[in-house]
Amino acid sequence: MSLGHGSQDIHNVQLEKFAEWLLQIGDGLLGDSTDGESVNRIPDNLLLDIESPCLHDLVLFIYPDILLLSSSMYYFKGRSILTPTLDVVTEVNNHVMSLIPGNERVYLSSDTLLNEDGHLEYELYTMSTKSLNALNYSGIFQHRLLLKIGVPVMLLRNIDQSNGLCNGTRMQVRRLGDHVIECIILAGRNTGEVVFIPG
Known part of the structure; x- marks a missing residue:
């Protein structure tokens, strides 16, 4: 052995x-x-053996030596931080992102309401684009997605289940294109496979 x-x-x-x-x-x-x-x-x-721990202490407890090891696929494979609310998810994600070196890339959702064949509900007309973009609810993707090469990400939708791209799949970003994000799968039967996610 x-x-x-x-x-x-x-x-x-x-x-x-x-x-x-x-x-x-x-x-x-x-x-x-x-x-x-x-x-x-x-x-x-x-x-945490700290008198008054803060978010930074928690992140460094879960991700020790993040600056040295974040480029390794295996570093994020067995580590994650669970949070009680989506607002805390955003706060943790932004903090971890700030610790990883590299340039950020912003991906925005479409923020135009389409009225195809007059089937759009009246209530949607009363919402401004700004208020739609500010929604942060489970099942609704955030308008603004900030990424860097090396950060861990998780799919929130089934894209291609036969190739391991389903809700909950954990991956690590390898390249950021204009319309596609290249990732490597971190867990499951497809561990180590390189996949392309529409951006």
């Missing part, structure tokens, strides 16, 4: 134990329960 393979086995066992621990917390099987409240001890390796 090679050293690399053994370390992967250790990682898999640790991941399995962590998943078990999360499930037990979710099922209410861990902790001391008194008066409907439960106290659970979080392992030290999952805690």
Whole structure:
């Protein structure tokens, strides 16, 4: 057995134990329960050892040495930050983006309302382009997408399921074109494949 393979086995066992621990917390099987409240001890390796942590501390905890390693496909493969709201997603994304070197590229959605055959609802006429572009709801893509080479991205729509391009696919940006974004898939059966996403 090679050293690399053994370390992967250790990682898999640790991941399995962590998943078990999360499930037990979710099922209410861990902790001391008194008066409907439960106290659970979080392992030290999952805690930020900082008195008043901020977003920057969290990002550096999850992505240590981001400046040195962000170009590696494997760096982002096992790391992610889950957030409670879309506004926090935007804040985290912008902060991580600011740490990665390189030029930013902005992609904008179409912001013109079309009235084909008179089937457009009256309510849409009352919304300004500015208010439509400011929408930030689950299921509606943001008007402004800011990207850099090397940043991790996730698909929010099924594009080509047979080739692994479905909702939730994690990728890393390799090139930014005018109308296409080249990415490499980070997880699943298509890991390592280069794909092109319409921009």
